[in-house]
Amino acid sequence: MVNTSSNSTPKTSNGKFQNRLSIFAGFFLFLISLALTLSPAARERTWQTDYLWGHWLGLLIWVAVFLLSNKFIHIYLPDSDPFIFPIATFLAGWGILVIWRLAPIFGLRQSIWLLSIGILLIYLVRLPGSLFFLRKYKYIWLIGGLIITALTFILGVNPLGGGPRLWLGCCGLYFQPSEPLKLLLVIYLAAYFADRIPLKLSIVPMLLPTLLVTGLAIAILVFQRDLGTASIIMFLYSIQLFIASEKKRVLIISLVGVGISAFLGYFLFDVVRLRVDAWLNPWLDPSGRSYQIVQSLLAFANGGLFGRGPGGGSPSLVPVAISDFIYSSIAEEFGLVGTLGLLALLGVLLTRGIHITLHAPDRFRRYLAAGLTAYLISQSILIIGGNLRVLPLTGVTLPFVSYGGSSLLTSFIAILLLLIISNQSDSEPFQLPNPLPIQFLSNFLYLGLITISVANGWWSIWRGPDLLTRTDNARRTISDRYVKRGSILSSQNEVITRSEGNSGDFKRVYVYPELSPVTGYTHPIFGQAGLEFSQDDYLRGVQGNNSSLVWWDHLLYGQPPPGLDIRLSINLELQKKADKAMADHKGAVILLNAATGEIQVMVSHPNYDPNKLDEIGFALAMDNNKPLLNRAVQGMYPPGDALRPFLASAGLLENPLKDSQTNLYRALGFYTTPNLRLPAAQASTPTQDLRISPLQMALAVASLSNEGIRPSPRLVMAVKTPQQGWVILPALSDPVPALQPGSITSVIKQFQLSEHPLWEYASSVWDNSDKNNLTWYLAGTKPGWQGTPLALVIVLEENNPALASEIGQSLITNTIQP
Numbered sequence: 098m099v100n101t102s103s104n105s106t107p108k109t110s111n112g113k114f115q116n117r118l119s120i121f122a123g124f125f126l127f128l129i130s131l132a133l134t135l136s137p138a139a140r141e142r143t144w145q146t147d148y149l150w151g152h153w154l155g156l157l158i159w160v161a162v163f164l165l166s167n168k169f170i171h172i173y174l175p176d177s178d179p180f181i182f183p184i185a186t187f188l189a190g191w192g193i194l195v196i197w198r199l200a201p202i203f204g205l206r207q208s209i210w211l212l213s214i215g216i217l218l219i220y221l222v223r224l225p226g227s228l229f230f231l232r233k234y235k236y237i238w239l240i241g242g243l244i245i246t247a248l249t250f251i252l253g254v255n256p257l258g259g260g261p262r263l264w265l266g267c268c269g270l271y272f273q274p275s276e277p278l279k280l281l282l283v284i285y286l287a288a289y290f291a292d293r294i295p296l297k298l299s300i301v302p303m304l305l306p307t308l309l310v311t312g313l314a315i316a317i318l319v320f321q322r323d324l325g326t327a328s329i330i331m332f333l334y335s336i337q338l339f340i341a342s343e344k345k346r347v348l349i350i351s352l353v354g355v356g357i358s359a360f361l362g363y364f365l366f367d368v369v370r371l372r373v374d375a376w377l378n379p380w381l382d383p384s385g386r387s388y389q390i391v392q393s394l395l396a397f398a399n400g401g402l403f404g405r406g407p408g409g410g411s412p413s414l415v416p417v418a419i420s421d422f423i424y425s426s427i428a429e430e431f432g433l434v435g436t437l438g439l440l441a442l443l444g445v446l447l448t449r450g451i452h453i454t455l456h457a458p459d460r461f462r463r464y465l466a467a468g469l470t471a472y473l474i475s476q477s478i479l480i481i482g483g484n485l486r487v488l489p490l491t492g493v494t495l496p497f498v499s500y501g502g503s504s505l506l507t508s509f510i511a512i513l514l515l516l517i518i519s520n521q522s523d524s525e526p527f528q529l530p531n532p533l534p535i536q537f538l539s540n541f542l543y544l545g546l547i548t549i550s551v552a553n554g555w556w557s558i559w560r561g562p563d564l565l566t567r568t569d570n571a572r573r574t575i576s577d578r579y580v581k582r583g584s585i586l587s588s589q590n591e592v593i594t595r596s597e598g599n600s601g602d603f604k605r606v607y608v609y610p611e612l613s614p615v616t617g618y619t620h621p622i623f624g625q626a627g628l629e630f631s632q633d634d635y636l637r638g639v640q641g642n643n644s645s646l647v648w649w650d651h652l653l654y655g656q657p658p659p660g661l662d663i664r665l666s667i668n669l670e671l672q673k674k675a676d677k678a679m680a681d682h683k684g685a686v687i688l689l690n691a692a693t694g695e696i697q698v699m700v701s702h703p704n705y706d707p708n709k710l711d712e713i714g715f716a717l718a719m720d721n722n723k724p725l726l727n728r729a730v731q732g733m734y735p736p737g738d739a740l741r742p743f744l745a746s747a748g749l750l751e752n753p754l755k756d757s758q759t760n761l762y763r764a765l766g767f768y769t770t771p772n773l774r775l776p777a778a779q780a781s782t783p784t785q786d787l788r789i790s791p792l793q794m795a796l797a798v799a800s801l802s803n804e805g806i807r808p809s810p811r812l813v814m815a816v817k818t819p820q821q822g823w824v825i826l827p828a829l830s831d832p833v834p835a836l837q838p839g840s841i842t843s844v845i846k847q848f849q850l851s852e853h854p855l856w857e858y859a860s861s862v863w864d865n866s867d868k869n870n871l872t873w874y875l876a877g878t879k880p881g882w883q884g885t886p887l888a889l890v891i892v893l894e895e896n897n898p899a900l901a902s903e904i905g906q907s908l909i910t911n912t913i914q915p
Contacts (some may be wrong), residue, residue, distance in 0.1 A: 409655020
């Protein structure tokens with residue numbers, strides 16, 4: 098037996114509790130409203146903007162409804178629970194402001210619904226505390242609910258035009274009968290079990306009548322394809338039957354039934370199959386059937402710990418953000434702190450609901466309170482779990498918060514019934530012979546809230562940083578429209594890529610588009626590539642700026658600070674000459690400083706114009722010429738006879754021992770992926786047929802002109818920080834001794850040009866994978882050259898050594914004698 102003799106909260110303290118919660122809720126919603134008004138200024142970083150005002154009407158309506166309803170509750174239900182009504186209205190106000198932020202027209206509709214519900218509550222608060230009329234007419238209530246729900250087969254509409262016709266109404270006024278059907282079923286089951294339990298019937302007579310009507314309700318919902326509501330009803334029936342019967346086998350049977358239903362649903366309904374597949378592996382089709390859940394997880398990641406601030410995120414990227422995915426909308430703009438606060442409110446609501454259940458004055462009201470609590474909390478867990486990929490998405494609403502007048506009305510009526518039941522502090526509570534079923538219910542729901550809290554932290558904090566780097570995360574591109582992205586400059590500070598425009602319409606401009614395979618692009622549809630991808634943190638300002646500045650801008654604006662410029666080692670004048678010389682020939686050119694590894698020229702042909710991605714983006718991906726491929730670092734070619742200078746320098750030309758060759762190739766870097774702050778192809782391994790990139794070959798060639806030392810490659814040389822100006826970025830690897838200096842000179846003399854201080858070697862090779870001939874051209878300054886040692890590699894995807902030699906000699910001569 099449990100002691101349930103009286104309410105634990107003294108009558109005189111109820112008003113104090115409500116007043117404190119009311120003040121907190123009102124202040125919090127006022128701050129949200131103020132932040133929403135100012136959010137355009139924060140996003141655009143200027144006071145000269147259009148501010149948002151409409152949501153203040155929603156807040157005004159919320160204040161009026163709360164104050165009037167609260168007053169009447171004090172009068173007619175003075176001993177009711179002091180927590181649940183402030184929590185419910187707080188959540189409703191929060192939801193209305195989020196809806197106003199996302200879709201003002203729907204925010205206005207939700208506000209009108211709240212006003213209507215407030216007027217209804219003022220009238221219904223006078224209902225008799227015994228709630229006998231609900232118990233007496235239980236069949237009428239349920240049959241009426243079933244009939245109205247079934248009418249949707251004939252008169253049903255969908256306010257959005259397409260999809261299931263689950264609503265009744267017209268002309269902008271719609272009502273979803275399946276929402277109150279859940280409440281009516283809870284009332285019916287509570288009344289039925291309360292009437293039958295004293296008769297001490299066996300489980301079968303108890304089960305059959307209730308199973309029949311519940312099955313009918315589920316059947317109607319299944320035919321309507323409202324599978325989320327059907328799932329809620331199955332859960333509510335199982336819980337109320339378990340509480341009434343106190344038999345564990347009821348839960349086991351229910352669990353088996355749910356499993357069978359889910360199995361059959363997967364094969365019978367396409368919508369179930371799509372949602373389950375998207376739940377199990379959303380990454381297989383992130384832009385298709387899994388788009389909603391992937392964007393929802395990206396919203397959690399983007400919110401992080403403290404969120405982007407009201408009006409500062411991009412939650413509208415998630416479809417149905419005002420309803421099914423309103424929790425992810427809150428996560429993006431209020432962060433983990435905000436969502437855990439919402440879950441804490443649900444936890445308090447659960448605690449008070451269980452408290453009311455244990456202190457109910459009779460069996461009917463006890464079962465009713467348990468069912469109402471289970472309905473509000475389980476539906477919350479179900480939809481939040483769907484947002485977080487803890488559970489398959491069901492499409493139900495988040496009580497009090499999601500858009501939907503039917504859901505808001507049903508949720509507040511459930512709260513009103515709990516208030517009426519709790520307003521019995523002077524009554525002798527019904528003695529509960531076995532509290533274990535109620536304890537099981539509370540523990541089960543607490544476990545659900547804890548589970549989604551952990552999942553919330555997982556996606557927001559642990560997985561968040563990785564998710565934000567996904568190329569399908571359009572939030573970065575949206576941010577780039579409001580925060581100026583850093584420029585990409587040549588070694589002489591000439592602009593290669595920059596952002597133009599003003600806050601809100603910044604546009605990326607590629608001044609020298611021929612370098613596109615290197616610079617890449619950043620685009621809302623096609624994502625990012627090249628340096629725009631690898632140097633995104635610098636270009637967006639999240640790296641290189643003071644951490645306090647990054648934190649402050651995130652807190653104040655929900656955005657990073659202005660991006661930082663980066664300077665490359667590219668000599669733009671030489672780059673232009675090399676691009677012109679290559680013309681329409683496929684291939685790549687790498688020219689670098691053999692001593693420092695600084696890349697002065699990096700050519701890949703064919704290339705593309707990233708300024709025209711909107712028109713040509715999809716065609717580029719299908720182009721057989723692979724213009725998106727940076728052949729200089731991502732093209733992998735068989736070296737063939739181009740290895741001759743290296744084998745000769747190592748004394749392996751006449752006696753090519755396999756182990757010795759492997760060691761040589763390892764020293765030359767052929768088995769090492771170059772690390773130069775630019776996406777590069779994975780290097781071959783000793784067990785594979787050797788294929789190397791032009792950059793790998795150029796670094797090896799550099800060792801022939803640099804006393805046998807292979808330098809580390811360098812492309813991104815410096816970043817311009819607000820505090821220190823240009824900061825030199827170190828190389829990402831160390832130089833490596835590759836060849837013996839004494840053996841190089843005699844070999845290079847074989848390939849030296851008498852009229853130029855350089856050597857060259859050209860060879861052709863057949864590429865089995867692409868079924869065509871290649872031309873390798875290797876060149877460099879001769880040993881002992883007093884100027885800057887240079888290394889040059891050209892790959893032509895054709896058999897044309899003469900052209901390669903012409904391009905190479907012209908380029909290296911222009912470099913030596915500008």
